[in-house]
Amino acid sequence: MELFTQPYFALFVIICIGFIIGNIKIAGVSLDISAIIFVALFFGHHGVVIPPIIGTLGLILFIYTIGMQAGPGFFDSFRKQGRALMVLTTIVIVSASLITFIAFYYTGIEMPVAIGLLTGALTSTPGLAAAIDATDSPLISIGYGIAYPFGVIGVILFVRLYPKITRANVKAAEDEYEKESHSGFPDILSRTFQVDNEAILNKSIKELKIRSMTGAVISRILHEGESVIPAPAAS
Incomplete structure (x- = not known):
């Protein structure tokens, strides 16, 4: 059991067991990565302590990942359903x-316990970090x-039961969303052209107005025999 007193080894074990569970x-229902917190609760109950820097780094990576995943469709969704989403979130x-x-x-x-219950019920890890920084209370x-x-179990049950209660076709909704998203971001086509027109000699890409005329990006x-990347000023 001495190995579990080593914080980084304990962290590795908690993550591995959490992934397995x-x-x-x-x-048809699984906890996915949320199972890690249940394992962490068990280990924490038995005295395993993780360095605070790990918690801070984990929160940073968590927020970064959410931002990267939500970023591509965030503004498009906000533009289409922003008002409804804001009202629902506020409620x-x-x-x-x-x-x-x-x-x-x-x-x-x-x-402090009430604040923790609020952030936990909403599964708001950033809210937890903000509350701890503000009160410094365990x-x-x-x-x-x-x-x-x-909170996790409630969300899982809601996600699983809501389509059945409303008789919604989740697959059709996903396909429709993908279709709408795809229409705003067409496929990127890659082409290679050999240019033999002597009329463009000694002219920059900007002078040729290729992007404005064709929408293509060189x-x-x-x-x-030398491959170069066009300078921003040239395009």
């Missing part, structure tokens, strides 16, 4: 905050750990 499907946040305040006021739980993590499993020029 997350890939187990029961009735979710306000209702969750109101319920948390009622629970804090009438049950007598401590405020009780927030406890509240988060209590609520997070229920990425490489091969001349006298």
Whole structure:
């Protein structure tokens, strides 16, 4: 058991076990990478401690990954359904905050625990980090750990049951979304041309107005056996 006192070894073991458990499907439902937090809760209960820098780095990578995944379609979705998404998001946040305040006021739980319950129920890891930085209270993590499993399971059940309740065709909706997204971003075609027209000699790409006339972007020029990348000013 001494190996588990080594934080980096413990981190590796927690992630591996979490991935294994997350890939187990029961009735077609799996926890996926969310299983890692359940494993982490178990190890944390038995005294395994991870350096704070790992938590900070993990949060940075988490936010970075979400941004990279959502970035390509973020502005397009916001432009098409921005108002509806903002209203729905506001309703979710306000209702969750109101319920948390009622629970804090009438049950007598401590405020840091209530904040942790809020971030955990919403599965908001960035919210957890912000709350910890603002209060520096370990009780927030406890509240988060209590609520997070229920938040994850609730989301999984909702995602699985909602299409059945509404009788929505998820596959058709995915195909329609892909079609709409694809229409705004046509396929990139790569072509190689040999230019023999002497009329373009000693003229820059900018002077030829190739991009404005054809929409094409010249990425490489091969001349006298040397391949060069056009300078920004030339295009």
